[in-house]
Amino acid sequence: MATEAAGIDRPLLVDDFLQHRRYQVQLADAAAADHTLVCLPTGLGKTTVSLLVTAERLHEAGGKALFLAPTKPLVQQHAEFYREALTVPDDEIVVFTGDVKPDDRAAVWNDARIVIATPQVVENDLVGNRISLSDVTHLTFDECHRATGDYAYVYIAERYHADAADPLVTGMSASPGGDTEEIETVCENLGLRNVEVMTEDDADVGEYTHDTDVSWEQVTLPDEVLAIRDALNEVITDRLETLKQLGVTNTTNPDLSQRDLNEMRGKLKKMMDNDQSDGYKGMSTHAEVMKLRRAVELVETQSVESVRRYFERQREAARSSGASKASQRMVADPKVRDAMRKAESFDGLHPKFSKARILLAETLGINEGERAILFTESRDTAEALVEFLSASFDVRKFVGQGDKEGSDGMSQTQQQETLDAFKDGAFEVLVSTSVAEEGLDVPEVDLVCFYEPVPTAIRSIQRKGRTGRQAEGKVVVLMAEDTRDEAFFWISRRREKKMESQLVELKEATDDIEESVGDDGQAGLDAFASGEGDTDSADTDDKSHAGDATADSDTAAAGDDPGLTDFAAEAREGDDESDGSAAAAEGSDADGSEADDLDGVVATAGVDEGVEIVVDQRELDSSIAKDLSTRDGLVTRLETLAVGDYVLSDRVAVERKSAADFVDSMLDADRSLFEQIGELSRAYARPVMIVEGANLYGQRDIDPNAIRGALASLAVDFDVSVLRTEGETDTAELLATIARREQETRDREISVHGEKTTKTRAEQQEYVVSAIADIGPVTARSLLEHFGTVEAVMTAREEDLLAVDGVGQVTAERIREVVGSEYE
Numbered sequence: 085m086a087t088e089a090a091g092i093d094r095p096l097l098v099d100d101f102l103q104h105r106r107y108q109v110q111l112a113d114a115a116a117a118d119h120t121l122v123c124l125p126t127g128l129g130k131t132t133v134s135l136l137v138t139a140e141r142l143h144e145a146g147g148k149a150l151f152l153a154p155t156k157p158l159v160q161q162h163a164e165f166y167r168e169a170l171t172v173p174d175d176e177i178v179v180f181t182g183d184v185k186p187d188d189r190a191a192v193w194n195d196a197r198i199v200i201a202t203p204q205v206v207e208n209d210l211v212g213n214r215i216s217l218s219d220v221t222h223l224t225f226d227e228c229h230r231a232t233g234d235y236a237y238v239y240i241a242e243r244y245h246a247d248a249a250d251p252l253v254t255g256m257s258a259s260p261g262g263d264t265e266e267i268e269t270v271c272e273n274l275g276l277r278n279v280e281v282m283t284e285d286d287a288d289v290g291e292y293t294h295d296t297d298v299s300w301e302q303v304t305l306p307d308e309v310l311a312i313r314d315a316l317n318e319v320i321t322d323r324l325e326t327l328k329q330l331g332v333t334n335t336t337n338p339d340l341s342q343r344d345l346n347e348m349r350g351k352l353k354k355m356m357d358n359d360q361s362d363g364y365k366g367m368s369t370h371a372e373v374m375k376l377r378r379a380v381e382l383v384e385t386q387s388v389e390s391v392r393r394y395f396e397r398q399r400e401a402a403r404s405s406g407a408s409k410a411s412q413r414m415v416a417d418p419k420v421r422d423a424m425r426k427a428e429s430f431d432g433l434h435p436k437f438s439k440a441r442i443l444l445a446e447t448l449g450i451n452e453g454e455r456a457i458l459f460t461e462s463r464d465t466a467e468a469l470v471e472f473l474s475a476s477f478d479v480r481k482f483v484g485q486g487d488k489e490g491s492d493g494m495s496q497t498q499q500q501e502t503l504d505a506f507k508d509g510a511f512e513v514l515v516s517t518s519v520a521e522e523g524l525d526v527p528e529v530d531l532v533c534f535y536e537p538v539p540t541a542i543r544s545i546q547r548k549g550r551t552g553r554q555a556e557g558k559v560v561v562l563m564a565e566d567t568r569d570e571a572f573f574w575i576s577r578r579r580e581k582k583m584e585s586q587l588v589e590l591k592e593a594t595d596d597i598e599e600s601v602g603d604d605g606q607a608g609l610d611a612f613a614s615g616e617g618d619t620d621s622a623d624t625d626d627k628s629h630a631g632d633a634t635a636d637s638d639t640a641a642a643g644d645d646p647g648l649t650d651f652a653a654e655a656r657e658g659d660d661e662s663d664g665s666a667a668a669a670e671g672s673d674a675d676g677s678e679a680d681d682l683d684g685v686v687a688t689a690g691v692d693e694g695v696e697i698v699v700d701q702r703e704l705d706s707s708i709a710k711d712l713s714t715r716d717g718l719v720t721r722l723e724t725l726a727v728g729d730y731v732l733s734d735r736v737a738v739e740r741k742s743a744a745d746f747v748d749s750m751l752d753a754d755r756s757l758f759e760q761i762g763e764l765s766r767a768y769a770r771p772v773m774i775v776e777g778a779n780l781y782g783q784r785d786i787d788p789n790a791i792r793g794a795l796a797s798l799a800v801d802f803d804v805s806v807l808r809t810e811g812e813t814d815t816a817e818l819l820a821t822i823a824r825r826e827q828e829t830r831d832r833e834i835s836v837h838g839e840k841t842t843k844t845r846a847e848q849q850e851y852v853v854s855a856i857a858d859i860g861p862v863t864a865r866s867l868l869e870h871f872g873t874v875e876a877v878m879t880a881r882e883e884d885l886l887a888v889d890g891v892g893q894v895t896a897e898r899i900r901e902v903v904g905s906e907y908e
Contacts, residue, residue, distance in 0.1 A: 094136065095143040101169050102132060111280050112136035119253040120278040121228065121271055126258040128282070131162060134224040134254050135169055138198065142172070145250055147221035151200045152237065154227050155484075156181050157499045162226070163200045172197055181205055183496065186722075190214045203236035208704060210243050211713045212722030217247045228255030231273045232266075239710050241274045246714070251275075298559040300573065301443075303435035305384065305564055308426065312383050312391070315423040319414075320376045323369050330355075330366045338380070345374065359782035371410035376420075382462065383427070384567040385536045387434040390464035392427045436535060436562045437472055443533055443560055444477055448512055453530030455506065458515045460535035463493075469515045469535075479513035480505070534561040537572040694719045695827045696834050697819060698731035703740070711816040718820060723836050727763045728771075730819055733826035734835035735769040740815060742776050747783040750794050757794065758802075765802045769847065772805045772822070773798055776815050780808075801862055849874050856902050859895060866890045878903050 092102045092109065111122050111133045124130045138149040151166075153159050159179055167174045178192055180201030186209070193199060193215045209215045217223075223244050231237040244251055255274050271279065305313075320338035327333050332351040333344065349370055355363025375398065382391040395415075402411040414420055440458060447453040458473075460466050463483050470481045482502050483494055494502070506514050514529075563569040696719045699709045704722075713720040728737035739760060741749060749757040764771040775795075781788035798804045809815040826832045852874050854864035867877045870888045877899075885896040 092136070094139055096139040096170050096172060097136075098169055098171060102135075105129065105132075107282050107286065108132050108136065111282065112140075114278060114280045115254045116140050116252070118278040119251075119274070119276045120280055121255045121257075121267070121274075121276045123257060123279070123281040125283065130256040130258070131165060131226070132169075134226075134256060135166060137252070137254055138166075138222050138224070139170060141222040141252060142197065145221040147219040147250070148196060149198045149222040149224070150206070150217070150220050151198065151224045152203045152206065152226060152240065153200065154203065154230060156183075156202060156496045157503070158226065159200050159202055160496065160500050161503075166198060166200065170198075181496075186212070186214065203240055207236040207239055207710070208722065210240065211699070211704065211709045211720050213713070213719055214722075217244045218249055220244065220248050221250050222252050222254070223248075225253070225255045225274055227257055228274060229257045229259060229266075229270060231255070231270045234707065238273045242714065245275045298561070300561045300563055301439055302563050302565050303439050305435065305567070306432060308430050308432060309383060309388060309434065312388070312423050312426045312430070313380055315419050315426065316376055316380050316383070319417055319419045319423075320373055320380070322419075323373050323376070326369050327366055327373070330362055332366060338377075345370070345377075357779050357782060359779075368409050368413075371408065372414050375410060375414055379423075381568055382464075385564055385569050386460070386462045386465045387437065387468050388427050388430045388432075389434075389468040390462050393464045395424045395427065433472075436564065437469065439562055440469065440533060440535065441473060441476060443531065444473065444513060447531040447558070448477065451530070454509065454512065455529040456513050456531040456533065457529050458513065458533045458535060460515065460517060461538075463517055465535065466515050466517055473513060473515070477513045478511040479515060480511050482514050482516040484517060530558065532559045534559070537561050537563060537569055537575075695820075695823050696721060697823050698723050698725070698834060698836050700725040700729045703729050707812050708740075708816045708819070711813065712820060715820060718823070721836075725836070727760070727767050731834060731836055732819065732823040733830070733832040735832065736772060736822060736826055737764055737768040738772045738774055738819065738822075739764055740774045740776060743778065743780040744783050746775050746780065746794075747786060747791065750791070751786075758797070761798055761802050761804055765804060766851070770805070771802070772807060774807050774809055774815055774818065776809045777811060803862075853877055856899055859899070863890050863895065 092104050093099070107124075108129050111124065114120055115122055115133060115137045122130060122133055124133070134151065138151070141147075142149060151162055153162055159181055163177060163179050166172075166177050170177070176195070176197035178196040178199055180189065180192065180196075180199050182202070182205055184192060184205075189205070189209055193209075206215070210217070223241075225231060225237050225241070228237065231241065241253065244253070253275055255270065255276050257270075267279075270276070317338040321336045324333060324336040324338070324340070327348060328336060330352075332348045332355075333340075335344070349367070352363050352366045352370060356367065357363075379391055379394055382394055398411055399415050401408075402415045415424075444456055444458075447456055458469060460469065466481050466483055470479055473479045480502055481494075482499065502514075505511060561573065563573050694717045697712055698721050699712070701722055701724050703709055709720055709722075712718055723731075725731065725737075727739075729740045730738040732738065741757075746757070749760065761771065761773065781791055783791075795806055798806050807818065809818055827834070846868075849868055850864045853859075853867055856864075856877075859867075866888050867885075868874070871877045871880060871884075880899075882896045882900050885891050885899060886893065891899075
């Protein structure tokens with residue numbers, strides 16, 4: 085590919101817009117050849133590398149490109165860069181975030197050539213079958229070190245490798261992980277087989293970087309602040325004594341580590357699982373310790389103002405309905421109240437405030453600097469700092485959008501306007517929370533000040549990357565003496581040195597890593613393509629359990645229903661069905677070209693030919709919907725359901741509850757279990773309740789017989805099938821099995837509204853009678869069997885009603901009162 089000295093000359097690039105940097109071109113060439121992890125220090129143009137690959141792929145392979153970034157400000161920034169750098173029309177480079185309505189996103193996706201999006205939106209639209217990745221020829225994961233656990237990147241990568249006709253993945257990060265194993269995990273999760281690393285020691289890179297001077301400034305807390313901390317620590321000691329008596333800890337030292345607290349929680353959870361009432365009391369005390377430790381951390385490392393706001397939120401929480409005992413007990417404790425009073429009466433400054441002002445004065449005044457960023461963990465502290473520093477400097481805040489912790493956030497528009505103004509020199513100090521750490525194109529600054537040490541190496545490196553890119557920069561970390569700051573400082577320093585050495589080792593070990601992830605990665609890609617990825621594979625016990633549960637529930641069905649052997653074979657045939665392949669599901673031709681007339685709905689052929697499951701939007705918190713969406717022959721669709729969590733046919737809808745949720749809903753007066761099930765059974769002819777997880781009878785302090793009574797009522801009074809599953813994987817297996825049985829074996833259709841479209845006359849009669857005084861379906865059937873018609877039930881005398889089996893004096897009186905009273 086041809087290059088010029090001044091600029092990069094390639095198809096789809098605006099002439100001379102991009103400065104030619106040899107290391108970027110080398111990285112782009114490597115990334116265009118295979119699925120590649122690109123590691124490059126912050127500020128040296130990772131996005132340019134991805135853009136070069138995107139331009140080549142669109143020119144050579146066609147299709148569309150998808151660029152994923154973890155935050156909305158990042159998405160907006162990348163979209164602006166792509167529109168400036170590429171000759172692709174602006175309206176074909178679209179932003180895809182939660183601000184675009186779900187109903188509009190399918191059409192936006194279909195019309196786009198380049199989509200720049202947050203991963204959660206793409207994940208939801210894939211689960212809901214609103215979009216298809218079949219024609220995406222380049223997928224970029226920005227800040228790809230996030231691709232672990234349940235983060236959306238992992239699911240999207242699996243779907244992409246399985247669904248795309250001609251996939252190519254680029255992962256980008258300045259700090260991919262703490263060790264080789266973590267980096268290999270990221271590569272495996274994203275299907276990356278090639279690793280390209282550039283460090284500041286590389287000759288091609290070094291000329292674009294400058295040294296960054298990092299220093300640590302200690303401050304001493306005043307006696308008034310220490311008094312607030314000590315009062316809170318006394319309460320923590322008291323609570324730890326309670327936990328020590330329960331045998332879950334050996335210490336009452338308030339400076340115990342998070343690891344110690346996690347171990348305590350694990351022991352308390354085991355006590356709860358064994359139905360020990362002390363476990364529940366201990367867990368509440370543990371929650372109180374966590375809240376108190378947060379208050380201590382705020383007063384030590386943030387500001388007295390932030391702890392004042394924290395206490396106010398805790399008071400509000402304790403007054404609210406459904407407040408936890410931990411919150412109520414904490415704010416009522418005399419020593420906590422004393423700490424609150426001390427915080428309210430403190431009118432001095434936290435010493436970090438004064439130190440930050442001195443540093444800014446030195447940088448922007450004495451040294452004639454132009455810009456500085458002050459990072460803090462707390463939004464409350466950010467707002468207090470802006471108010472304090474505004475008397476001396478032109479300063480603005482930069483925080484996230486959510487209203488977390490009760491303070492006002494910033495809209496996406498406000499964030500972008502603030503960044504643009506900072507770049508243009510409209511103000512000199514940006515006070516930011518973590519939202520500006522990752523990847524944002526914040527302009528070169530003369531000072532980066534950490535209001536507190538950051539214990540995570542990745543975040544520390546990201547923050548420091550805001551300086552030293554064009555000229556020598558300075559980084560200062562503020563640290564309160566004899567506080568958690570010091571612990572975080574040493575953790576950060578150790579991890580950061582490890583990360584730096586890891587990047588060097590990573591560069592040296594790329595061949596070994598590529599060999600490791602290359603072999604495993606190819607096997608994983610083959611599994612994705614054949615529909616055998618991890619998400620789709622449940623263990624044998626789960627599968628057999630699901631089959632047994634469903635078969636047992638069918639024993640009372642019609643005599644011509646398939647037997648257990650037939651039913652198991654039927655499920656296996658559904659799993660092996662070749663017609664459920666990715667290409668068929670996406671409605672694509674064999675060559676990967678997009679089918680015509682999608683009409684804004686992707687996977688039309690899949691919906692027609694496969695089994696459909698409608699999923700309530702709120703179920704996206706579990707892994708079940710994602711699991712189902714990866715299965716051959718199944719199509720998931722997202723809706724906001726009025727009743728139930730899953731719709732499997734026109735007559736079957738499912739309410740899913742964990743064991744803990746099941747018990748909680750029994751006790752919830754605002755939204756009771758029986759109210760939910762009543763609505764479900766009125767809307768669907770065959771309602772199903774799935775109770776998920778073990779230890780149903782060990783939840784909370786409730787008599788097991790009360791739980792058994794609730795189960796009996798669901799089955800007998802509401803005619804609901806109650807099924808138990810071991811966990812989310814087992815639940816997904818069961819839902820898939822029922823859906824296939826309903827739609828393939830019984831040839832039933834899906835109904836998302838829940839009307840009983842096939843309601844018999846008898847069912848309608850039962851429905852009318854059961855509505856009288858809430859007597860329920862069982863008594864309604866008894867009344868109809870005795871009197872013969874709805875009219876006869878309505879006109880029956882009280883003594884005649886008492887002759888019906890199951891109708892007592894109270895029920896008879898209620899029926900006559902409802903039927904015979906005048907309407908008011």
